[in-house]
Amino acid sequence: MPHKTSQRLSIIDIAHDAGVSPATVSRAFNRPDLLKPETLQRIREVAGQHGFRPNRVGSSLRSGSTRTLGLVLPTLRNPVFAECFEGAEQYAHAHGYSVMVASSSYTPATEAEAVQSLIDHQVEGLILTVGNAARSATLRMLAGQALPYVLAYNESATHPFVSVDNAAAASEMVSLLAARGHRRIAMVSGPLTASDRARRRLAGARGQARKLGLQEVVHLPMASHTEADSGQLRGLLGTRQAPTALFCSNDLLAASVISSLRGLGLSVPADISVCGFDGMTFAGLMVPPLTTIEQPSHDIGTRACASLLACLQGETPPSVRLAHRLIPGGTVAAATSAAS
Known part of the structure; x- marks a missing residue:
């Protein structure tokens, strides 16, 4: 006898063919973590043979x-x-x-x-x-x-x-920069009102700079969290106490900053150092690879x-x-x- 069409099939039919109870079939689609792997596999194989898919809307209405x-x-x-x-x-x-x-x-x-x-x-x-x-x-x-x-x-x-720990991670990056001789560091970010993560990173960077006796970390806020403003960078780097390192609050912003610096005729890291935060996959593919903090x-x-x-x-x-x-x-x- 041919199988029933998928429109008429129910979990009772799947349970019969799989040799389990209807409740077990229900758990396979709603709480698969509760089943043994071999039981779950058997139910899924039977359901696949029939082209069966559970009615999520009906199930939601019944169960609330x-x-x-x-x-x-x-x-x-x-x-x-x-x-x-x-x-x-x-x-x-x-x-x-x-x-x-x-x-x-x-x-x-x-x-x-x-x-x-x-x-x-x-x-x-x-x-x-x-x-x-x-x-x-x-x-x-x-x-x-x-x-x-x-x-x-x-x-x-x-x-x-x-x-x-955003503050601790930023502190670690500042320690790395200080170990390379940087005493004037600027933090580049988007608006702090839209990202308390960036605010914590700035606070961590400033706290570690004070601890290490460095100059106060300058904050350079951009209008966007991921796009640099060349005019703002030019203004910052044109000062007598221009930073020697830019710590960007995320990797996309760091990539944009590096691009803008090149547009200004500067080379990274020969003229100025840049680092980011996030540890995105593309950061390791940049030339040169980006120095960054990886978060999982x-x-x-x-x-x-x-x-x-x-x-x-x-x-x-x-x-x-x-x-x-x-x-x-x-x-x-x-x-x-x-x-x-």
């Missing part, structure tokens, strides 16, 4: 659970956040959840709209990267709701987060998703600071070379 998580990131143009999404999505999928993603474009109003849209789509929890966790109107709005959320990249004293973005997404699922189980997960890694490259030279 959408098994969908929301993820709000500043942008997906930056590979760092794309890696975070990938880590979160893979972990969610392995545990029977889907991820709906939205971007805020570093704008508080857009951030709030993105969160509200995800709430309207009945997500069960949120992973968020906000502009300023300490002053976020979005987080104040969420505080009045029962929807659990976990912060990614932000650091907070009052809510679970997954990040690196894929793992940040994975751990944030794991923490959110723990929240959905009624747990209170601890905040996590993952390890960063300083990657020496060819864009930092001795200060004597840079100053000349």
